[in-house]
Amino acid sequence: GESVGLHLPTLSVQEGDNSIINCAYSNSASDYFIWYKQESGKGPQFIIDIRSNMDKRQGQRVTVLLNKTVKHLSLQIAATQPGDSAVYFCAEGRGYGGSQGNLIFGKGTKLSVKP
Amino acid sequence: GAVVSQHPSWVICKSGTSVKIECRSLDFQATTMFWYRQFPKQSLMLMATSNEGSKATYEQGVEKDKFLINHASLTLSTLTVTSAHPEDSSFYICSARDGRNQPQHFGDGTRLSIL
Numbered sequence: 698g699e700s701v702g703l704h705l706p707t708l709s710v711q712e713g714d715n716s717i718i719n720c721a722y723s724n725s726a727s728d729y730f731i732w733y734k735q736e737s738g739k740g741p742q743f744i745i746d747i748r749s750n751m752d753k754r755q756g757q758r759v760t761v762l763l764n765k766t767v768k769h770l771s772l773q774i775a776a777t778q779p780g781d782s783a784v785y786f787c788a789e790g791r792g793y794g795g796s797q798g799n800l801i802f803g804k805g806t807k808l809s810v811k812p
Numbered sequence: 813g814a815v816v817s818q819h820p821s822w823v824i825c826k827s828g829t830s831v832k833i834e835c836r837s838l839d840f841q842a843t844t845m846f847w848y849r850q851f852p853k854q855s856l857m858l859m860a861t862s863n864e865g866s867k868a869t870y871e872q873g874v875e876k877d878k879f880l881i882n883h884a885s886l887t888l889s890t891l892t893v894t895s896a897h898p899e900d901s902s903f904y905i906c907s908a909r910d911g912r913n914q915p916q917h918f919g920d921g922t923r924l925s926i927l
Contacts, residue, residue: 731915740818740905740918741856786855799846800916802855 709809716774718806720787723768729790731800732761732772734783741786744772774808782810813839816908818919826927827898833891833922835906841886842908846916847879850903862889896926 710716722730728749733741747754747761747770754761760773770787784807788800815838823831835845844863848856860876862868862883870876878900880892889908893900903923907916 733918738921738923740816740907740920743814743915743917746915799858799861801858804855 706804707807707809709811710777712777712779712810712812714777716772716777716781716808716810718772718774718785718787718808720770720772720803721768722770722787722789724789724791725765725768727789727791730761730763730770731788731790732759733786733788734781735786735805736783744785777808777810779810779812782808784808814910814917815839816842816906816917816919818906818922820922821920822923822925824925824927825896828895829926831893831896831924833893833904833906833924835889835891835908835919837887837908837910837917840908840910842889842910843886844909845883845889846907847881847889847891848905848907850905850921852903856905859891893924896924898926900924901926 731746732744734744735741745756745759745761747763752763758775762771774781784805786805787803790800817836817838819834825831846861847859849859850856858871859874859879860868860870860881862881864883864886868881878894883889901924903921905918905921907918909916
């Protein structure tokens with residue numbers, strides 16, 4: 698069936714190291730992908746997005762890579778800080794330019810940063 | 813920019829009570845708002861999509877008579893859980909976007925506990 702999933706449910710990294718969170722999607726028709734960060738008891742916070750006509754996009758300390766050949770998405774966080782500890786969700790948009798623009802969320806990866 | 817406010821943040825009430833949750837876009841006009849439900853340590857599940865001035869579109873399995881959605885203005889959507897029961901206890905999160913090709917921005921959620 699169609700799904701957006703994550704390879705690693707938990708990830709523990711040392712402060713200062715780089716983090717890589719992976720996500721697989723199954724619908725080749727998806728044209729929009731987005732990463733959110735969710736801290737405990739709060740709503741998801743937008744990190745970065747990418748459209749299917751791109752394979753890389755960079756933000757502040759974050760980079761999203763999209764590999765459409767293998768339907769894989771990753772979020773790279775440079776110099777991970779304790780404040781980056783949270784659950785990270787990838788989401789897949791299907792027909793995002795259309796009237797609905799629904800997002801299908803993956804299961805989430807918990808990132809823990811060790812000081 | 814792109815701030816979404818949700819109120820209340822926490823509700824505890826007796827079984828059979830109806831509860832209204834508000835979602836406001838504070839610094840932009842939201843053409844579309846979304847309502848999600850999230851169980852502990854799980855991902856977000858889309859309940860319904862609402863466009864200003866029209867009826868909400870509910871996802872399969874979501875009872876529209878139980879979860880009433882009103883999107884009367886470009887900055888306000890409400891979700892009313894009617895005759896709530898303990899199984900309706902959950903974390904409800906809204907999101908909003910100001911254009912078809914814009915990311916969804918989330919509120920901080922409402923934790924609903926039905927006794």
